[in-house]
Amino acid sequence: MSDTPAIESKSIDWIPLDERRGKPSTLFPLWFMSNANLTTLATGMVGAALGASLLVSLLAIVSGVAVGTVFTAFHSAQGPQLGLPQMIxxxxxxxxxxxxxxCAVVVFSIVGFNVFNQILAADVLTLTTGADLRELWFVVITGLALALAIYGYHWIHRFQTWLTWLFLATFGVFTVAALIGSQIDDSQFGFGGFTWAAFLVQFGAAAAYALGWAPYVSDYSRYLPPQTSPRKALFHTYAGVFVGATWLMALGALVAALFAGVSPIEAVKQAADGILPGSGTWLLVAALPGLVTVITVNIYAASLELITMVDSFRAVRPTRRLRIIACSVIAAAGLLGSSFSSGDFLANFGSFLVVLLYLLVPWTSVNLVDYYLVRRGRYAVREIFIPRGSVYGTWGWRGLAAYLIGIVAMVPFVVTVWYTGPIAAAMGGVDVALFVGLLVSAAAYVLMARSLDLDAEISKAEADSRDHGVEAVSFSGRVAPVET
Structure with a gap:
């Protein structure tokens, strides 16, 4: 532990080679615990709230998480190769x-997630202590999460690894006991009353939850050595997100089938107490650290997005002090949001996830197509930090246009509580906007990227490598040799 700095100093700057360390296997516990929490469990109850059976919910959860995690994992593999935060x-x-x-979309989504995370954490404290001190709980939760976010990258990884063992010792036992001891109605294992609307809402919620990490997943792999195998980084990230999200969402669907109409916290408590009287309280207490650290993960990442936004209009020095200020601003935004929140948790959370999916899909499509198909992982790192006159430009019209085209193309296919697109309505409320957005944005960007002068970019990257010691990287996972 002595090699871990007290407080991280890096933020949006490139991570030098002499500060790179770690193994891709550390990504599994990080992303497993980031998903193994009560907010994920609540996401698995969305389908049941619309009348989906346990079987239908499980099918939607597994398929939704599987699809959403694909994009998140491929973004994670970019971190070791470039040593940069995702939005940079x-x-x-x-x-x-x-x-x-x-960045603005991502900050909005992260703060939104933290609002829901803090509501659940405060509900846990209220239920377990019997003290209805909601505002105080918000402050305590925010303070703990902020402190860990300030310490930064390496400490977050360590805490998530430790909490993995705590989770396995508590929720692992609870899951096994629930599967063995629960009496579930036979109708929950069939397709009676099946509706595409309920299936696709649960599918979309699961996919959006898994995809929600994509804009900042490489922030947590950027300290790994550039020699790190992209396939290993991808595998450990995929496995962590998929196992953690599927497990907790499936558990949420199970307790929703057992206790229809009950809040996520109360459902977990009742299920645990039914197995061993009095164990529900202790299980919820054990779940609290996981909620706090996922808020931490979000604060840390959103602070990088916030600094990126400021730096894009006025150059800043990425100091430790600036990162602490940015973390504090994001934490305060989540605190205010949770303090003023109201309404039904599941209804609001489900709607939030659907909107998040629509906003993130075109971005992830453009970013991945550019990295893996257009530029093939070769970027002039120094050029990314030049405000004017760089090879990447001040306003990337190709990326922005492809993003907007994807958003517009999805509108006729969307299904929300506020608006249903005409094509979705004609299809009986079936929501396929996710697939439309992915394909249209990717196709639009590939067509517009044909006018890029990639040879000039590669020459610039190689020149940076020779003149400044900044590596020109490729998807091979190896650092291009620096000529001396």
């Missing part, structure tokens, strides 16, 4: 200032 790398597609639009 996105300047290559959207421009030095254009990326601010995407």
């Amino acid at each position: 790398q996105s300047r290559a597609q959207f421009g030095y200032r254009g990326v601010v639009i995407i």
Whole structure:
């Protein structure tokens, strides 16, 4: 532990080679615990709230998480290769200032997630202590999460690894006991009353939850050595997200089938007490650290997005002090949001996830197509930090146009509580906007990227490598040799 710095100093700057360390296997516990929490469990109850049986919910959960995690995992593999935060790398597609639009969407989504995380954590404290001190609980939860976020990258990884063992010792036992001891109605294992609307809402919620990590997943792999195998980084990230999200969402669907109409917290408590009287309280207490650290993961990442936004219009020095201030601002935003929140948790959370999916799909499509198909992982790192006159431009019209085209193309296919697109309505409320957005944005970007001068970019990357010691990287996972 002595080699772990007290407080991280890096933020949006490139991670030098002499500070790179770690193994891709550390990504599994990080992303497993980031998903193994009560907010994920609540996501698995969305389908049941619309009348889906346990079997239908499980099919929607597994398929939704499987699809959403694909994109998240491929983004994670970019971190070791570039040594940059995800949104800084996105300047290559959207421009030095254009990326601010995407950053704003990401900050909105992260703060939104933290509002829901804090509501659940406060509900746990209220239920377990019997003290209805909601505002105080919000402050305590935010303070703990902020402190860990300030310590930064390496400490977050360590805490998530430790909490993995705590989770396995508590929720692992609870899951096995629930599967053995629960009496579930036979109708829950059939397709009676099946509706595409309920299936697709649960599918979309699961996919959006897994995809929600994509805009900042490489923030947590950027300290790994550039020699790290992209396939291993991808595998451990995929496995962590998929196992954690599927497990907890499936558990949520199970307790929803057992206790229809009950809040996520109360459902877990009743299920545990039914197995061993009095164990529900202790199980919820054991779940609290997981909620706190996922809030931490979000605060840390959103602080990088916030600094990126500021830096895009006024250059800043990425100091430790600036990162602490940015973390504090994001934490305060989540605290205010949770303090003023009201309404039904599941209804609001389900709607939030659907909107999040619509906003993130075109971005992930453009970013991945650019990285793996267009530029093939070769970027001039120094150029990404040049405000004007860089090879990537101030406003990346190709990326922004492809993003907007994807959003517009999805509108006729969307299904929300506020609006249903005409094509979706004609299809009986079936929501396929996810697939439309992915394909249209990717196709639009590939067509527009044909006008890029990639040879000039590669020459610039190689020149940076020779003149400044910044590596020109490729998807091979190896650092291009620096000529001396």
